[in-house]
Amino acid sequence: MTRPWARTAYADAGAFHIVDLRWEAGLVCPPPERLINRMDDFRDPGQGDVGYVLDEQVGYLLRLASQRHAVIFQSHIPDLTPTQFSTLLRISEHGQLSQNHLGRLAAMDVATIKGVVDRLKAKGLVRSLPDPNDKRRASITLTAEGEATIDRLKRDGSVITADTLAPLKPTEQKTFLALLKRLT
Secondary structure, three states: OOOOOEEEEEOOOEEEEEOOOOOOOOOOOOHHHHOOOOHHHHHOHHOOOOOOOOOHOOOHHHHHHHHHHHHHHHHHHHOOOHHHHHHHHHHHOOEEEHHHHHHHOOOOHHHHHHHHHHHHHOOOOOEEEEEOOOOEEEEEOOOOOHHHHHHHHHHHHHHHHHHHOOOOOOHHHHHHHHHHHHHO
């Protein structure tokens, strides 16, 4: 059942938009100040005042922003996941490196980076080479095809960032990114 406060509407430049706070694909996302100005007004009267409003919680809002970003990402780079994208860029930045070190640089645990590397190998974008310093380890590097995609990925990544941050003014974008860096 859809709660009455799960949907809201706003008018912008003569257009009327219906926005689902669950971010179902294809719906418009308004600037935060237009969407959440007084969520107390949308509280379910049957819940009473418990002092906790999900729509005002950092984890929930970060998840919604992440979902919005994921939709934007997939519209520009449909053939890769964000983790594959990050992995390719880290290899491009650092050159040949161990899978373990790559995982740390791309903020992934050992099992996750292994799966990501395996999928990138299957796509022909990376390859494993014997580590010249340690025969027990393999080093990961970009293939020629992987190297050829890096410039396009960087351009697409810049567009994705701009689209994700578009609801914010330029000064708000800088502040938002600085605050996110402090949280990570």
